[in-house]
Amino acid sequence: MPAYAWTCLACGQSNAAAAESCGQCACSATPTSREINTARQRFTDRGGALQGDALMAARPDLTGGDVASILFHLFIGLFGISLNRRRGSNDATAAEHARRGIA
Ligand SMILES: [Zn+2]
Numbered sequence: 568m569p570a571y572a573w574t575c576l577a578c579g580q581s582n583a584a585a586a587e588s589c590g591q592c593a594c595s596a597t598p599t600s601r602e603i604n605t606a607r608q609r610f611t612d613r614g615g616a617l618q619g620d621a622l623m624a625a626r627p628d629l630t631g632g633d634v635a636s637i638l639f640h641l642f643i644g645l646f647g648i649s650l651n652r653r654r655g656s657n658d659a660t661a662a663e664h665a666r667r668g669i670a
Pocket residue numbers: 575576577578579580589590591592593594
């Protein structure tokens with residue numbers, strides 16, 4: 568058992584130093600990643616609400632929507648750079664024409 572108060576990695580509940588397992592979800596004080604996932608799944612299936620870091624950890628890293636949004640903004644950004652370059656070259660052409668006296 569830990570010699571300090573600890574926070575459950577599965578559900579985020581604070582537990583006393585003497586506790587071998589979480590008082591809320593029964594996850595071990597020193598779980599493997601599989602034990603964390605199992606305890607978290609069992610806990611949320613019973614309607615338990617995750618807290619703190621456990622809530623953030625349970626969130627999927629990237630959803631399909633996130634990826635689509637990133638690609639969309641990347642595309643818009645590259646398109647904007649491309650337009651600026653084109654406009655820049657047109658300005659240079661217009662300046663060259665003006666210098667040469669071409670309308
Ligand atoms: Zn817990």
